[in-house]
Amino acid sequence: MRQPVYVYKGPELAAYGFGDPHPFGPDRHDVFQTELEAAGLDGAIHYASPRQASVDDLLLFHTPELIDKVSRLSAAGVGFLDTGDTPAVPGIFDAASNVVGTTMASVDAVMAGETRRAFVPIAGLHHAGRGHAAGFCVFNDCGVAVAYLRDRYRVSRIAYVDIDAHHGDGMFYGFEDDPDLIFADIHEDGRFLYPGTGSESETGTGSARGTKLNITVPPGADDNDFARAWARVEAFLEAAEPEFILFQCGADSLAGDPITHLCYTEEAHASAASSLCRIADEYCDGRLIGTGGGGYNRRNIARAWTRVVKSFVAAG
Numbered sequence: 001m002r003q004p005v006y007v008y009k010g011p012e013l014a015a016y017g018f019g020d021p022h023p024f025g026p027d028r029h030d031v032f033q034t035e036l037e038a039a040g041l042d043g044a045i046h047y048a049s050p051r052q053a054s055v056d057d058l059l060l061f062h063t064p065e066l067i068d069k070v071s072r073l074s075a076a077g078v079g080f081l082d083t084g085d086t087p088a089v090p091g092i093f094d095a096a097s098n099v100v101g102t103t104m105a106s107v108d109a110v111m112a113g114e115t116r117r118a119f120v121p122i123a124g125l126h127h128a129g130r131g132h133a134a135g136f137c138v139f140n141d142c143g144v145a146v147a148y149l150r151d152r153y154r155v156s157r158i159a160y161v162d163i164d165a166h167h168g169d170g171m172f173y174g175f176e177d178d179p180d181l182i183f184a185d186i187h188e189d190g191r192f193l194y195p196g197t198g199s200e201s202e203t204g205t206g207s208a209r210g211t212k213l214n215i216t217v218p219p220g221a222d223d224n225d226f227a228r229a230w231a232r233v234e235a236f237l238e239a240a241e242p243e244f245i246l247f248q249c250g251a252d253s254l255a256g257d258p259i260t261h262l263c264y265t266e267e268a269h270a271s272a273a274s275s276l277c278r279i280a281d282e283y284c285d286g287r288l289i290g291t292g293g294g295g296y297n298r299r300n301i302a303r304a305w306t307r308v309v310k311s312f313v314a315a316g
């Protein structure tokens with residue numbers, strides 16, 4: 001029997017944002033959910049509710065100093081959590097904890113066998129490091145999810161795959177020396193885009209050397225460039241044989257995003273999602289979680305994320 005794809009939805013997730021006119025506005029959740037509902041996938045999707053992470057959950061990945069800082073500045077509601085990209089809006093501590101808790105809830109749903117694929121739209125906050133917020137990312141839900149899979153479920157060999165336009169630096173440097181975190185990231189060349197990291201020579205350190213794949217594409221890269229890069233990701237993942245896949249499918253790599261320079265269409269996201277379903281079926285008992293990541297053109301978010309969910313549904 002086919003299981004429904006879990007899609008997380010609710011005001012607690014929508015609340016993660018930095019207000020108008022910040023590019024990471026709280027309307028991103030609703031534009032996606034509206035497009036998804038219009039796709040007519042009823043019956044193939046189960047809408048699941050957000051959950052809040054506890055401080056102990058956050059500590060699986062983050063330092064107590066960061067958690068204290070976010071808590072304090074969230075209560076004050078003024079200033080920045082980093083050097084100027086990520087404002088300390090009132091309530092951001094709870095909102096960011098809800099993003100982390102929801103990605104953890106999706107892990108629980110998959111590990112309990114309730115579903116094999118799940119999608120969490122306002123997650124994939126890949127710039128947050130263990131000890132700092134950065135680039136609109138307060139806490140790193142995928143970082144916590146990796147630690148949680150290991151701590152709670154003894155699943156250690158985990159692939160993190162990232163097609164957001166920006167390098168997933170919080171994940172890369174958070175696990176740079178970890179040989180069981182398989183990292184594959186296609187992103188715009190750091191000479192042209194924040195955060196400037198992720199050169200192809202960065203492949204992991206120490207015993208983790210060779211477990212990380214950074215692929216840079218130039219400004220203007222299109223679906224053909226993506227397909228060539230993706231073939232390398234596929235071969236890398238098949239050789240690595242992970243037990244679980246986390247997919248960060250940022251929509252800011254589509255043409256028309258206001259803060260990046262890549263020119264994919266949503267076909268890139270659809271084909272990557274289908275490919276990961278196949279790989280997850282082969283190595284991971286199908287276990288695959290998608291997180292929305294970035295994306296600042298509302299139409300692109302709605303289309304790209306909906307196509308990811310459609311690919312999950314089509315793969316069964």
Ligand SMILES: [Zn+2]
Pocket residue numbers: 164165166250252293294295
């Ligand atoms: Zn991004």
